[in-house]
Amino acid sequence: MKKPASRSLIALSTSALALPGIAEADAPPLASSLSYKISNYQEDDLSREQVPFGELERYDIDVHQFQFVSPLGRDYALFIDANHENMSGASPWFSTAGSNGQPVINMSGASGIYDSRSEVSLGVRYYGARGKIGGAIGYSEENDYRAKYVSMSGSRNFNNDLTTLTVSLSHSDDSIFPSDAERFNRVRHENKQASSVAVSLSQVLNPVASFQTALSLTGQSGYLSDPYKLQDSRPDEKTQIAFSNSLRYFFIKADGALQSDYRYYRDDFGIRSHTLDLSWFQNVTRSFKIVPMLRYYSQSAADFYTNIDDFMKPLSESQSSDYRLSAFGAISGGLSFVADFGGWSATLTAERYVANEKYSAFTVAQPSPGLVQFTRLSLGVDYAF
Amino acid sequence: MRLILSFIMLALLAACSQVQPWERGYLAKQEMAWDSDPLERALNDHIFFSKEASSGGNTAAGGGCGCN
Amino acid sequence: MSTNLRHAGFRAMGTYCEIQLYEASRISAAKLVRRLIDEVSRLESKYTRYRDDSFLSEINRSAGKQTGIKIDIETLKLFEHARSCYEQSDGLFDITAGVLRRVWDFSRRQIPDESELEGLLPLIGYEKLNWRDDTLLMPANMEIDFGGIVKEYAADTLATLARELGVRRGLVNLGGDFAAIGTQPENRPWPIGITHPEDSTKMMSHFHLSEGGLASSGDYERSFILEGKRYSHLLNPKTGWPCSGLRAVSVAANLCTVAGSFATIAMLKPEQDAIDWLTDSGLPFVFMDGTGQIGGPGLTDSSY
Numbered sequence: 006m007k008k009p010a011s012r013s014l015i016a017l018s019t020s021a022l023a024l025p026g027i028a029e030a031d032a033p034p035l036a037s038s039l040s041y042k043i044s045n046y047q048e049d050d051l052s053r054e055q056v057p058f059g060e061l062e063r064y065d066i067d068v069h070q071f072q073f074v075s076p077l078g079r080d081y082a083l084f085i086d087a088n089h090e091n092m093s094g095a096s097p098w099f100s101t102a103g104s105n106g107q108p109v110i111n112m113s114g115a116s117g118i119y120d121s122r123s124e125v126s127l128g129v130r131y132y133g134a135r136g137k138i139g140g141a142i143g144y145s146e147e148n149d150y151r152a153k154y155v156s157m158s159g160s161r162n163f164n165n166d167l168t169t170l171t172v173s174l175s176h177s178d179d180s181i182f183p184s185d186a187e188r189f190n191r192v193r194h195e196n197k198q199a200s201s202v203a204v205s206l207s208q209v210l211n212p213v214a215s216f217q218t219a220l221s222l223t224g225q226s227g228y229l230s231d232p233y234k235l236q237d238s239r240p241d242e243k244t245q246i247a248f249s250n251s252l253r254y255f256f257i258k259a260d261g262a263l264q265s266d267y268r269y270y271r272d273d274f275g276i277r278s279h280t281l282d283l284s285w286f287q288n289v290t291r292s293f294k295i296v297p298m299l300r301y302y303s304q305s306a307a308d309f310y311t312n313i314d315d316f317m318k319p320l321s322e323s324q325s326s327d328y329r330l331s332a333f334g335a336i337s338g339g340l341s342f343v344a345d346f347g348g349w350s351a352t353l354t355a356e357r358y359v360a361n362e363k364y365s366a367f368t369v370a371q372p373s374p375g376l377v378q379f380t381r382l383s384l385g386v387d388y389a390f
Numbered sequence: 391m392r393l394i395l396s397f398i399m400l401a402l403l404a405a406c407s408q409v410q411p412w413e414r415g416y417l418a419k420q421e422m423a424w425d426s427d428p429l430e431r432a433l434n435d436h437i438f439f440s441k442e443a444s445s446g447g448n449t450a451a452g453g454g455c456g457c458n
Numbered sequence: 459m460s461t462n463l464r465h466a467g468f469r470a471m472g473t474y475c476e477i478q479l480y481e482a483s484r485i486s487a488a489k490l491v492r493r494l495i496d497e498v499s500r501l502e503s504k505y506t507r508y509r510d511d512s513f514l515s516e517i518n519r520s521a522g523k524q525t526g527i528k529i530d531i532e533t534l535k536l537f538e539h540a541r542s543c544y545e546q547s548d549g550l551f552d553i554t555a556g557v558l559r560r561v562w563d564f565s566r567r568q569i570p571d572e573s574e575l576e577g578l579l580p581l582i583g584y585e586k587l588n589w590r591d592d593t594l595l596m597p598a599n600m601e602i603d604f605g606g607i608v609k610e611y612a613a614d615t616l617a618t619l620a621r622e623l624g625v626r627r628g629l630v631n632l633g634g635d636f637a638a639i640g641t642q643p644e645n646r647p648w649p650i651g652i653t654h655p656e657d658s659t660k661m662m663s664h665f666h667l668s669e670g671g672l673a674s675s676g677d678y679e680r681s682f683i684l685e686g687k688r689y690s691h692l693l694n695p696k697t698g699w700p701c702s703g704l705r706a707v708s709v710a711a712n713l714c715t716v717a718g719s720f721a722t723i724a725m726l727k728p729e730q731d732a733i734d735w736l737t738d739s740g741l742p743f744v745f746m747d748g749t750g751q752i753g754g755p756g757l758t759d760s761s762y
Binding site: 011012013016017018019023024025026027034035036079080132133134291292345346347348349350 | 535626739
Binding site: 015018019040042044046068070072086088122124145147150152158165167171173201203205207209210211212213215217219221222223245246247249251253255257261262264266268270272274276278280286294302304307329330335341352354358360377379381383385 | 413421423444
């Protein structure tokens, strides 16, 4: 029988554990860290049934991510993120009815699209006695797209730091200037803005479990269509709402942790979706972890989705054959290996993603012929100094 | 309604649980963090943002890209 | 992967310090140790009372000022821990008691005038500190001393920093305040010898530390005997006179800071009170009482 801890032990441990050099969570980092991750993902080729003429190859994308985190004095931390991404391949251009009446895809970029995207962001966070507050600015550039964004986030702990309320705001100002606009009669220069607000509440349930619930609201306005599609006309306003629930549970006997995240989403394009993400972090040795992951996603179609473009329809009426607006389901599975060598650690991840209208949890009135499957490989290293 | 219910549920849970600071060793583990691997999370957000119609989650989103 | 135990000794916080790490390479161990020494130097230069440019000296100079002084979070949390110590010791562990040093000089082996002592007592009392949010308004002539807190906190901070820098096995020793980072290989605990209060070449006891911290408090050197009575350097803030409790005590706990607070408070309490209070805490401890008897549940090869 374990005797309850003495009053003095409780009081002295509580005040000592709140000291910034000791507190494990919610304290500014004591050391700097540098992380780099390289990823490649390749979308599966389409089949001849889906694309009667031209290229079958879709995107092949390389992503490089850098992150630098450093303490700034005792109460602040600095975050610098830089990403670079290269893509090549082709994407669906328009969709017509094939000889059997089924929709078929016509791909863009017979000679292939090459594009790259660079992004930098800079953030500072202040760690106070009962919470933290931070802000970030970022910039992302492609040869046909530019985004500038700012974000702010503040959180406050209550109830002996068992409950945390976080509010975050962000705003993004984007410009779109499609390449070869003249030749293909595309829009020349368009803008779009997005603002979002998110509120989350997290609660420690017991020594091995905590729960978080969050609501985010995003409003977009401006040019929301895809300038590269032959016939793509979407409303110029969109409101999105996402409701997320997350659970973290540590299994002491198994020496592993379960991460479970569920999100319900809906917007006024008529899309609703469910996302369930499960990860199991298995500690194998003190310095080695295996992390299997499973994800299920399903969405309903946008009200104006069509799998065969109607070129007779006036542009004032919304219409899109973008597969991302169709009803479908997607299952993905992955496996990560994490090795910790003391001052630095390495993570290797492989993931397979398969989208299919058969996996849909929603009614599929018009299946898209352009659903995507991809395989991803990532290697990340982290170094603390 | 579901939202309100879940907030009430949380408030109830908050009222009955008292996990002392020195009992929070497991909760402090990296794998128990809401965002245990920020680069992996950012990559996933970016990939799924470019393949699916849904976005948004626990925090306010960053900037857009020409991928969607 | 082969890992070797590396040692580094240095002076900081007015005492001998040592860091032991299991590290694969000597170069990265040297870099790590440098980083840890930087951190202990930061804490020393912030909280030492021996330097005029320390933040602690700045706080003490603010005594009596109407505007008070703005306290940063780290120091604020140290104050909060000090308050916790003050409450749990019923006022015996008081960071405002340092003013008594103005009349007690242990190197001169002299007893101060009762009237001098009486004059200082009104300047002592944690509850006399006024706070306006994070601004401290300290009455004139009062003085703060984080002795018994900062060195222990520094040991824990170094252990946390070493963990962040990837150390999985190591031991921090700041002049007898220990913080462990994991165990030695094969789950072997760290053996720690506790010096005998009367003879620093002898060992009073030894501990096996697997995690957390170990701290000691005692009349090691700074006490004197006058006319057959022992005068401990540990002073009762309520009377201004030395405490006559235990000679020495070592406590192990989840954190060195917690162990240190228990050890210091135990030294300030009357002997039997101290032993009962430590026993009630359930923590392993070893003590030497006024008659030189050694005891405590930490005596027989105890581990934490």
